Amino acid sequence: MLILAIDTSAVASAALVSDDTLESLVGSFSTEDTRSHAEVLAPGIEALLAEAGLTGADVDAVVTGVGPGPFTGLRSGIVTARTLSFVWGKPLYGLMSLDAIALEVAESTDAAPEFIVATDARRKEVYWARYALSDGQLPRLLDGPHVGFAADLPELPVYGAGAGLYSDVVKAVPGFSSRQPEALSLGQFALARLAAGERLLDSTPLYLRESDAQVPGPRKRAL
Amino acid sequence: MNSPQHDRPLVLGIESSCDETGVGIVRGTQLLTNTVSSSMDEHVRFGGVIPEIASRAHLDAFVPTLREALAEAGVTLEDIDAIAVTSGPGLAGALMVGVCAAKALAVATGKPLYAINHLVAHVGVGLLQTDGGGPQAFAANALPANALPENLGALLVSGGHTEILRIRNITADVELLGSTIDDAAGEAYDKVARLLGLGYPGGPAIDKLARTGNAKAIRFPRGLSQPKYMGTADQPGPHRYDWSFSGLKTAVARCVEQFEARGETVPVADIAAAFQEAVVDIITSKAVLACRENGITELLLGGGVAANSRLRQLTEQRCNAAGIRLTVPPLALCTDNGAMVAALGAQLVMAGIAPSGIGFAPDSSMPVTTVSA
């Protein structure tokens, strides 16, 4: 099974993963910055396919990170995934973006049995979720995702860029303190969960915050 | 392998710069479909377009609107010769959805992609033959090169913009003669409608009520009409062809409060009529002035406020008096839509202009001098 995975909840990234390949990696890319998704994503995907000598017809499913993440960036990946899935006529699945880091934690040497993944939610807040790990199993989501202040997180080791930003108030795990969700881990997680017969999400974005719109109050006096 | 049909290319256009998700399909200058999904209802309780709500709606509306447009036109994505998308100007987050969707479409189909200027697309719509094979707006005295008449101007009035353009060549030479320096005209309508308790969108509500009011009962100021802004034809002032509506909005608020302070009933219909007269008077007088002083003899009226009965009436009257031929496309093509984007895209293909590729960034303040990125 060949999956094209996309995540734009923080950085822009895409990956081709397959259960026929070693480490399941066919190709991947990710950007450094979090603000140029519209420019880099489509060219990146086009290059991924070209370098692998593949076309949409070879892809069996499209997977997109559904956040949480800053809205505009998040939508760029989801609308890309929805459009590719529609044109290619291939199934589309969603995965919570923090799962990408959770899988990397599970595969690392300093994994805690219970832990938090946190990313930058801007406005002095983090997006976070709580996971449990048992030997040889995929990480299991216990709680979340939520958005809130880092100081209010449960007292557990915290992995991801959200921990690095607030290492003064949380137990940030050093090797992960600038880690962002990326499509490669997300795609690998999707592959593993599909192989285990688990159901994935649909592509509905997890905004976690309202649109900030205010219903106008009574008219202000102009005099 | 098929060679691209440069004479009558099949172009799919995508629009998401404000609160309409539009997908239109044209073949050359023939309109095949104009499918629009609007999030207008979701903005009603806020009294204006909320960018984040519009962006969320674009994300969910895009694929269904695309599917519907293809079905309605009876074509497949394989048949399409090129894709066009609004790249700016507009709301940044809203543009992003359409641009990313268009790029994904280009990657998945391998079709060329054009990043298009929204304002110029409003003019491009004048080139379409509308359904039923009706007359093409500019058929009478069109230039063979780009099918548009010589000496063409466009007056665009909507909730997002108020501009007067000069178009020498729709694919290569467009000039901004004047524009609003603060609110768009449609925005002023929304704000005043809220002041008067008339609901959203403000344009239709004020237009309807104004018919029962006396426009001469009150005189509201015409923004940027003083000599220091206007100057003369030889020595134009800093805002000769520009508009400003924020002072007008304040004047209306002050007027309402004065009635209230005196304990009198607010003459809502008269205020609506006088406000509308002030807006329409200054828009049309400056637009016609710009036309006369720039040798423009053909004017296209576009944008959602083209639906306003008084604006159409006064524009027609003043254009006639000045010897300017006025064209108003059907209303469904005046409001934001994908067909206008496809129409301009088709012109670019026919002119042999190179596509934009998929590396461009949307530009929320794209200038009209950039017809395509």
Ligand SMILES: [Zn+2]
């Ligand atoms: Zn418009």
